[in-house]
Amino acid sequence: MSKLIRMDHTGHSTLAEWSADDPVAVEAAVDAFRAELDRGYLAMVSSGPGRAEQVRELPVDADLVILRLPISGG
Amino acid sequence: MAAHGQAQPLAAPDVLPEAAAVHWRPRVDEARLRRAGSLWTLATLAHVVPFTLAAIGLMALQPLALPVALACIAHAWVIPELYAQRGANVLRPRRRGAEESERRSVGLLGDLVGHEARELHARTGLVLEPGRLGTWLVGEAGAVLVPARGRRAHCYCVKVDGRMAEASELPSGDRIAHLLLALRSDEQGFATVANLTFSGACWRLRRRLRREMRPALADAVAASR
Numbered sequence: 273m274s275k276l277i278r279m280d281h282t283g284h285s286t287l288a289e290w291s292a293d294d295p296v297a298v299e300a301a302v303d304a305f306r307a308e309l310d311r312g313y314l315a316m317v318s319s320g321p322g323r324a325e326q327v328r329e330l331p332v333d334a335d336l337v338i339l340r341l342p343i344s345g346g
Numbered sequence: 347m348a349a350h351g352q353a354q355p356l357a358a359p360d361v362l363p364e365a366a367a368v369h370w371r372p373r374v375d376e377a378r379l380r381r382a383g384s385l386w387t388l389a390t391l392a393h394v395v396p397f398t399l400a401a402i403g404l405m406a407l408q409p410l411a412l413p414v415a416l417a418c419i420a421h422a423w424v425i426p427e428l429y430a431q432r433g434a435n436v437l438r439p440r441r442r443g444a445e446e447s448e449r450r451s452v453g454l455l456g457d458l459v460g461h462e463a464r465e466l467h468a469r470t471g472l473v474l475e476p477g478r479l480g481t482w483l484v485g486e487a488g489a490v491l492v493p494a495r496g497r498r499a500h501c502y503c504v505k506v507d508g509r510m511a512e513a514s515e516l517p518s519g520d521r522i523a524h525l526l527l528a529l530r531s532d533e534q535g536f537a538t539v540a541n542l543t544f545s546g547a548c549w550r551l552r553r554r555l556r557r558e559m560r561p562a563l564a565d566a567v568a569a570s571r
Binding site for chain 2: 277279314316318321323325336340341342343344345346
């Protein structure tokens with residue numbers, strides 16, 4: 273089961289869970305994903321040890337997609 | 347539909363999108379890091395040498411000027427210490443949130459790092475992350491980069507962008523995870539977006555760090571050698 277989570281004030285919230293072979297769940301996850309990107313979140317997936325990659329479309333095959341806020345110099 | 351296929355990286359997958367907000371900054375690389383380090387050393391010398399020479403000169407001319415000479419020596423010592431303190435401040439922990447959200451955020455962070463990094467975070471509140479530019483120590487509002495040879499530390503102030511309301515409410519683990527994910531996606535972009543607050547000898551930074559954080563710096567230095 274893949275997960276879309278958003279880092280927020282609760283620690284993190286699970287926005288969607290899906291299996292690649294469940295089109296209804298995938299569609300719901302895609303909608304949730306796009307809604308968060310529209311709010312300004314950035315989506316990240318791990319791409320190996322110590323590597324992460326930003327994605328603009330929901331990678332259905334990923335186990336975990338994490339939504340983060342932008343960063344800036346302090 | 348693209349969303350139903352493989353992971354779709356951005357057109358320029360190695361570039362942190364936040365770097366666009368600081369487009370005037372040259373992208374940080376090893377040469378720029380070395381140059382920044384040299385400039386910081388020169389700036390430190392520009393503070394220390396004149397005050398020290400003034401103290402020696404005063405004593406040579408008039409031993410009764412000892413109090414003024416001591417004040418000069420104090421300036422030569424205090425100014426670099428203040429810079430080092432500014433660097434250490436990037437790792438200072440922020441105010442803690444609710445216990446449950448803290449626990450959940452640390453759990454997620456733990457999923458992103460290995461066992462050793464998890465254990466180090468539990469002891470020091472910092473995450474050690476190897477990179478191409480050196481070894482990073484990631485905190486809640488900044489990161490320290492220890493390049494190869496482990497002599498110098500570059501301290502960067504960088505945090506979750508406060509323009510979104512949610513940013514101020516993030517628990518500690520999430521603050522670190524934000525920085526860690528950005529760092530992992532584009533290390534050079536991360537160093538470009540971040541503000542360099544101090545670059546100097548690791549021993550100088552170590553003295554200004556909280557006691558419980560010092561082992562993390564020692565680990566970063568060891569990993570860089």
